[in-house]
Amino acid sequence: MSSSATSAGPEHGAADVESKPVIAVVLVAAGSGQRLGYGMPKARVPLGGEPILMHALRGIVASGVATQVCVALPEGDGALRQLCDDFRTELVDGGPLLTLVDGGATRADSVRSAMSALESGTQAVLVHDAARALTPESVFHRVADALAAGALAVIPVMPVVDTVKTVEATTDEDARIAPEVVVGTAPRENLRAVQTPQGFDLATLLKAHEGAAGFDAAQAAAITDDAMLIEMLGVPVHAVRGASQSLKITTPLDLIIAEGLLEGPLGARWVEG
Numbered sequence: 612m613s614s615s616a617t618s619a620g621p622e623h624g625a626a627d628v629e630s631k632p633v634i635a636v637v638l639v640a641a642g643s644g645q646r647l648g649y650g651m652p653k654a655r656v657p658l659g660g661e662p663i664l665m666h667a668l669r670g671i672v673a674s675g676v677a678t679q680v681c682v683a684l685p686e687g688d689g690a691l692r693q694l695c696d697d698f699r700t701e702l703v704d705g706g707p708l709l710t711l712v713d714g715g716a717t718r719a720d721s722v723r724s725a726m727s728a729l730e731s732g733t734q735a736v737l738v739h740d741a742a743r744a745l746t747p748e749s750v751f752h753r754v755a756d757a758l759a760a761g762a763l764a765v766i767p768v769m770p771v772v773d774t775v776k777t778v779e780a781t782t783d784e785d786a787r788i789a790p791e792v793v794v795g796t797a798p799r800e801n802l803r804a805v806q807t808p809q810g811f812d813l814a815t816l817l818k819a820h821e822g823a824a825g826f827d828a829a830q831a832a833a834i835t836d837d838a839m840l841i842e843m844l845g846v847p848v849h850a851v852r853g854a855s856q857s858l859k860i861t862t863p864l865d866l867i868i869a870e871g872l873l874e875g876p877l878g879a880r881w882v883e884g
């Protein structure tokens with residue numbers, strides 16, 4: 612990691628590829644879940660009989676990658692706080708330290724809030740969406756392994772199945788025909804859908820978020836993941852294979868798919884597809 616970066620180039624922080632950094636997981640669970648439409652924070656919505664947050668926590672702990680898990684919760688949500696406190700008692704000796712913080716107004720605010728509560732000595736951080744509650748252990752391992760091999764930033768990705776086009780709003784005249792018109796098609800073989808956990812050298816991610824502190828509301832809204840901030844620093848972001856089970860539970864349809872993953876022939880949550 613960066614602390615040992617004496618002989619590596621700017622894109623690699625580790626001189627010793629065998630060294631394993633001390634990793635914390637930041638789990639962002641402070642969103643309101645508007646699109647799921649349950650009238651409660653998404654982390655509390657039941658999935659297979661348990662709140663979504665519990666699945667996310669169990670997945671992280673099962674992976675064994677982290678010495679600390681810092682969860683950003685909706686401010687003042689006593690039920691989720693209690694859930695985490697109960698889960699803490701289930702953790703065996705040698706399990707990760709579980710820390711709780713209040714999240715912020717945006718996802719990035721929640722990430723920053725959680726980063727401020729990391730133990731000293733933390734070298735790398737995996738930022739994970741609680742909404743990706745069924746992420747297999749193998750994805751955590753691939754991200755952690757890339758960090759151990761010297762990456763300063765690594766993201767899990769999936770190939771894109773749809774052809775993706777760029778559009779613009781149509782002018783007054785064409786608006787009679789359709790609201791938008793196509794202006795380009797990106798070559799699909801180069802496109803990737805991005806998931807979490809996203810792994811970073813901690814110092815690099817802190818620097819990236821410092822840069823974002825002065826963003827106006829429009830700029831802040833355009834930042835949809837942490838890797839974008841790293842790209843702005845000019846630091847390479849490495850990509851490893853994600854998993855279809857890591858889907859982000861966003862809409863009611865996603866919740867049905869997640870329920871199906873738990874009950875269906877794929878069976879256990881941590882089986883890789």
Ligand code: CTP
Nearest residue numbers: 639640641642643644645646716717721741742
């Ligand atoms: N998140 C967060 N703090 C926020 C906003 C989002 O911690 N202020 C977290 C969510 O809890 C989620 C992840 O970021 O785990 C991805 O966000 P998203 O899927 O958009 O969740 P919500 O913001 O809760 O959903 P919606 O946008 O539909 O309201």
Ligand code: MG
Nearest residue numbers: 642643644718
């Ligand atoms: Mg959101």
